[in-house]
Amino acid sequence: METVNEAIKDLRNELKDVIRSLEYAHEEINALKSSLKTVNEEKESLVSECQSLRKLLNETIPRLDYIDDQSRRFNIRFSGVHEAKGENAEQTEHKVAKLVADKIGITPNLEREHRVGKHGSGPRDIVARFATQRQRDAILAKRSQLKDTTIYMNEDFCPATVEMRKKLIPQLKTARAEGKYACLSYRKLIIRSFSLRQTNSNKETTTDKNEKKSTSMKPIELFSPPKTNQPISQHDDSSPQKVEAGPYIDKTEDGMNDQLDNRTPPRDTSRVDSDLALPKPIRETVKRPRRPQSKK
Known part of the structure; x- marks a missing residue:
């Protein structure tokens, strides 16, 4: 236990x-x-x-x-410009100024220019800054004059905007291949469904329709001749026409009064048509009490 x-x-x-x-x-x-x-x-x-x-x-x-x-709105990016070994800023400035003056015909007012990117097989791009945006826009408007060369001019954007524009380029090419109007505006792609050929054809069709309408319309008679049983005689302008002399009109005051009296007879005011007769006024009859006759 x-x-x-x-x-x-x-x-x-x-x-x-x-x-x-x-x-x-x-x-x-x-x-x-x-x-x-x-x-x-x-x-x-x-x-x-x-x-x-x-x-x-x-x-x-x-x-x-x-x-x-x-x-960067004052900048232009030049691609395809030859780059020499040991090239300095003065040489790049001279190349850009000569290119713009010879190919585009504008004497540029440059503030700064430099090459961007890594050294590789091809020449690096040149970013040139102009004094005014107006001159930069005028130079970009004439970029088509560089078609026969290997040099390209484009607007200078930040890397994010460049990537967004690159993604829109395939759609831009397909729209232009279909004959549509397409262009890039900053980060947006603008596509319009009509082309220049369609607009010209539409103009031609509208003009044809207007011509058909004008031919189908009948002329409008502004003054129609009076409908009479007697035939209308046609007078030649070459033959002299006979003009009958009218009665003599006295233009004095007494003569005019006499003529007016003869033309317009005095109106009979006593005669009134039955339709225009006014109703007679109704008189109310009031019964008056008779006087009592005096007894003789």
Whole structure:
């Protein structure tokens, strides 16, 4: 019995130790839960802040690209210009000025020019900055004069705008192959469904329709002759016409009064048509009392 009691005491002590460890574990779990809750709250705040920063970044990048493009609006990028070994800024300036003066016919007013890109098999591009945007636009308007050469002139844009324009070039080529009007305007591709041939054909069809309408329309008689049973005699302008003299008209005051009296007889006011006769006014008859006769 003593051994059994000692064994029971040992089990009870072990059970108490297990209970204490479980309580301690529960306390740790509760602490971890509270810390995890705070971590989740911080995570949500960080996620919302990251989303707002990403939105702000997406809004600012196009603005920065636009500012960069606006700072390049005085520039022209020349491609295909020969590059000599050890070429300096003065030599590049001389090449650009000579090219613009000989091929385009404009004496440029350059502020700065330099080559961009890495050294490779071909010549690097030249970015030239002009004094005014008007002169730069005038030079770009005459870029077609360089068709017979291996030199190209283009507007100078930031790398992001250049990549966007490169992606639109295949669509530009397909639209032009179909005969449509297509061009690039900054970062947009403009395509119009009509072509020059269609517009000319439409003009021809409209003119043909107008001609048909004009031929089908009948002439309008402004003055129609009076309808009489007697035939209208045709007079020749060459033959003299007989003119009968009218009666003599006395233009004095007495003569005019006599003529007016003869022409317009006095109106008979006593005679009134039955239709125009006015109704007679209705008189109300009032019966008056008779006076009593006096007896004689």
